[in-house]
Structures are given as structure tokens and as C-alpha cells.
Amino acid sequence: MDIPRIFTVSESEHRIHNPFTAEKYAALGRALRMKPGTRILDLGSGSGEMLCTWARDHGVSGTGIDMSPLFTEQARRRAEELDVSERVHFMHNDAAGYVADEQCDVAACVGATWIAGGVAGTMALLAKSLRPGGIMLIGEPYWLQVPASDEIAQACGVSSVSDFLTLPDLVASFDERGYDLVEMVLADREGWDRYEAAKWMTMRRWLEANPDDDFAQEVRAELTAAPVRHVTYAREYFGWGVFALMTR
Ligand code: SAH
Numbered sequence: 001m002d003i004p005r006i007f008t009v010s011e012s013e014h015r016i017h018n019p020f021t022a023e024k025y026a027a028l029g030r031a032l033r034m035k036p037g038t039r040i041l042d043l044g045s046g047s048g049e050m051l052c053t054w055a056r057d058h059g060v061s062g063t064g065i066d067m068s069p070l071f072t073e074q075a076r077r078r079a080e081e082l083d084v085s086e087r088v089h090f091m092h093n094d095a096a097g098y099v100a101d102e103q104c105d106v107a108a109c110v111g112a113t114w115i116a117g118g119v120a121g122t123m124a125l126l127a128k129s130l131r132p133g134g135i136m137l138i139g140e141p142y143w144l145q146v147p148a149s150d151e152i153a154q155a156c157g158v159s160s161v162s163d164f165l166t167l168p169d170l171v172a173s174f175d176e177r178g179y180d181l182v183e184m185v186l187a188d189r190e191g192w193d194r195y196e197a198a199k200w201m202t203m204r205r206w207l208e209a210n211p212d213d214d215f216a217q218e219v220r221a222e223l224t225a226a227p228v229r230h231v232t233y234a235r236e237y238f239g240w241g242v243f244a245l246m247t248r
Contacts (some may be wrong), residue, residue: 001094003068009206009219010199012070015078017046018111018139019187019195019240022053028185028242029054032135034106037061041104041129043095043122044112048075048088055084062088062104065095100129110139110242119170123177127247135182136245142167144239156233167239174245183244189235196230 002008011017016025029050036059042051045064052075054060066072072092079085095115100107107126109115116122119140126136143166147153153161165173174181203223210216 001067001069001092005215006218006222008068008070009215010203010222012206013202014195014198015047015049015074016195017071019191019238020110020139020185020242021187021191021194022049024185024187024191024242025050025053026057028137028183028244029058031183031185032106032244034058034060038106039102039104040106040108041065041100041126043098043107043109043115043126045071045075045090046111047071048078048090050108050110051075051088051090052078052082052084055079055087056082060087060106062106063100064088064090065093065098066090067092067094097125098129099125103131104129104134105131106135106137108137108139110137111240113138113140119173120177123179123245133246136179136247137242138245139242140164140170140240142170142239142241143237145237147237152233152237155229156237157229164238167241171243174243178248179245180248181243182246184241186239186241192230192235192238192240196226196234200226 038060040060040062042064045066048064051062051064064075069092072090075090079088107130109122109126113119113122116125130136141164143164147161150160171181203219207216207219
């Protein structure tokens with residue numbers, strides 16, 4: 001069980017697989033005012049940077065689930081490196097439909113809401129693992145600028161304009177589902193650059209090391225197209241944030 005190879009090639013050097021930076025995760029960790037011992041569930045935990053650094057900085061514990069064996073292994077190594085492997089655990093698995101045995105204090109899905117078919121489905125899934133009064137974290141893109149056509153949306157890498165909302169509409173949608181938005185931290189363009197531009201160096205190095213790999217043509221095509229695509233589309237059209245929600 002694995003995610004498409006282009007991600008494990010292009011993001012193999014990433015600690016954070018979304019437009020958040022270490023500073024943004026630190027700001028969010030402080031904003032949530034978590035007490036030591038807070039239990040977190042993280043669906044689509046990637047290389048584990050959120051759980052590992054929050055365990056180090058706030059004494060929280062947690063479980064992360066991710067479908068990439070590579071990212072899961074990196075998460076375990078990061079936990080050891082930060083000396084938090086007794087408190088945070090990473091499982092390689094499909095998080096679709098995953099419900100924790102024991103309800104947690106914080107239930108998160110940061111940049112992987114397709115796991116349950118979008119924001120609404122992911123909120124419903126996370127709610128099953130969350131204790132009453134707990135905090136849900138949703139990391140999700142939104143349109144900074146609504147594309148004038150589905151062709152532009154496709155150039156941004158999504159199938160249609162309706163795949164995402166504007167920030168006001170996304171925030172209103174939480175309200176409509178009966179949740180209070182109690183905190184949020186938004187990514188910025190520099191964060192997008194860190195996420196996207198870091199892939200270019202990784203792909204370039206991978207191509208130099210693996211010229212005869214069957215996958216080289218695909219990586220070559222991606223490296224050639226990605227920079228112009230990023231500065232023309234994603235950087236201009238996409239916002240991204242993590243939203244902390246509590247049910248009313
Ligand atoms: N939250 C992480 C990773 C976000 S990227 C971070 O902040 O860095 C999205 C992640 O979802 C990737 O790590 C990918 O491997 C994982 N993923 C994709 N589909 C999944 C699924 N069905 N179940 C679990 N993880 C999945």
C-alpha cells in the first residue's frame with residue numbers, strides 16, 4: 001500500500017508536506033494552548049513533524065497514520081531524533097474510515113482531506129475519534145483568487161473550481177456544520193515556495209542519481225513544468241490554512 005511515486009520522489013526530503021513551515025506549526029502548537037498529556041490523532045501524518053515537534057515542545061502524545069511507508073519511516077526516525085518516540089507512534093495504513101479505540105483530545109487531518117472525500121467527510125470521520133469538547137484540526141487549501149474557468153483550476157492541479165472554497169466561504173461552511181472556529185493559522189506564499197520549490201532540488205538530484213530508472217521520464221517532465229506552473233498558478237490562486245474547530 002503506497003501513495004503515487006511522484007510524491008515519494010519529489011517530497012522525500014520534506015519534513016512538512018504542505019505549505020506550512022516549522023514556524024507555522026510552532027505558532028499553531030502555541031495557539032492551541034495544549035496541556036502536557038494532550039492526546040492527538042493525526043490522519044495523513046506524513047513525516048510526522050507536527051506530532052514530533054508538539055510532543056517535544058508541549059509534552060503531548062499522539063498517533064499518526066499515513067499511507068506512505070517512506071514518510072511513516074521518516075516520522076519514526078524523527079520521533080527518535082527528538083526523543084519523543086515513547087509518546088508518538090506512527091502507523092503505516094490507509095486512514096480512510098479510521099476511528100480510534102480511545103477518544104482523543106485533538107483530532108487532525110492536515111492537508112489530506114481527500115482521505116474521507118473532502119472537508120465534510122473528514123470532519124464527520126474525525127468527530128468519531130474526538131472526545132466531547134475536543135478540538136478538530138483541518139488543514140485545507142482555499143481560493144485566494146477564484147479561477148475564471150475550470151481550465152485554470154486544472155492548471156492549478158485540481159479538477160474544477162468547485163473543488164475548493166474562498167476563505168470566507170470555507171469559514172462559513174464550518175459555522176453551517178455547527179462548529180465554532182476557535183483558532184486558525186494561515187500559510188503564506190513563502191510557505192508555498194518552501195513546499196513547492198524544495199521539490200525541484202529533490203527531483204533534480206534524484207534524476208542525477210537515477211538516470212536509467214523507468215520513472216525518470218515522468219520526474220523529468222514534472223521538473224521541467226513545475227516551476228512555471230507554480231509561479232503562474234498555485235502561488236497566485238491558492239491559500240492554505242489550518243482551522244481549529246469545536247462543535248457547538
Ligand atoms: N499532515 C502531513 C502530511 C500532509 S501531505 C504534514 O503536515 O506534513 C498528505 C499525506 O497524506 C501524505 O503523507 C500521504 O502519504 C498521506 N495520505 C494520502 N492518502 C492517504 C490515505 N488514504 N490514508 C492515510 N494517509 C494518506
